[in-house]
Amino acid sequence: MNALYNCISKYYPITSEAWKALSNALTQIKIPRNSFLVKEGTVCNNLYFLERGCLRGYYSLDGKEITYWFGFEDNFVTSFYSFISRKPAVENIQALEDSTLWSISYEALHLLFDAHHDLERLVRIINEQYYIRLEERFMAMQFKTAKERYEQLIENSPHILHRISLGQTASYLGISQETLSRIRSQV
Template identity: 55%
Template sequence: MEQLIQHLRNYYPLSNEAIAALTDRLQEVTFSKNDYLIKKGRVCSHLYFLEEGALRGFYHLNEREITNWFGFENTFVTSFHSYTTEKPALEHIQFMEDSCLWAISKKDITHLFDEFHEVERMVRIIYERYYMQLEERYVNLQFKTANELYADLMEKSPQMLNRVPLGYISSYLGITQETLSRVRKQHAQNGNSF
């Protein structure tokens, strides 16, 4: 819980009263590797803080799995479309490792918004950062080469290369596994690790 509280305070300074009200509504949940946080067609009514572990969001397209995001320690995760609209999720979210999270329902967080404007401001900042990451990912996929995408991944998320199967990474980068293998080989020949 302390890890979460410190992380929240990095977004926005919260009063002790707001922290106490928030922690009263948080529930610790654990999942095993390969469990699902949410499956397509289900409504996601909670926002989660991933304290330990790893997961991925993916879609099915023509009987293929398309991985579109990963979550690791100290990140907020949910099926944002489902959580926001209260409609069935369009994606699956599956754990790649045994994981520990803190959950809060949308109903509870909405009550906290009314009671503590600082909580509302903090969640807005979290949403803004999520949107910026989404936009950056979209722009990168549109304009960067496979080599540039892989170099960015090595720079920004090197742990991913040790914790995520290569098939998921190639899907995430929008390239084939063969292209990923070729790019990795080129990086290794140039003296870059992974």
């Protein structure tokens, strides 16, 4: 739980009372590789902090898996659409490695918001950072070439290439595995 406290401190300082209340509301969960944290069609009831491991978010389209994000240590993860709207998820979240997470339910989090406004501000800041990453990804997919997206991945997240399969990396970049192999041979 120290990793969570350190991560939170980077976003926004919370009071010791808020930390204690949050700690008491969290549950540690461990999921094995290839299992699902969220499945499309179900409502996501929890916000998670990924302490150890690797997750991916993907959509299923015409029998094809389209990976659109990866989560690694010290990331907050959830199906944001489902968690916030309370509607069924349109995505799957799968463990790519054995993973350890801290979980808090939607209801427990909102009770904490009422009692500790610094937690509400913290989660707002985390959501803002998520939105910024989402918009940066959208702009890259719309305005950068496949090679530029790959070079950006190498620059910003080189660990992905060591922990993620080439097929899933290609899907994340919006290209075929063959195109990714060709780009990798040129760089």
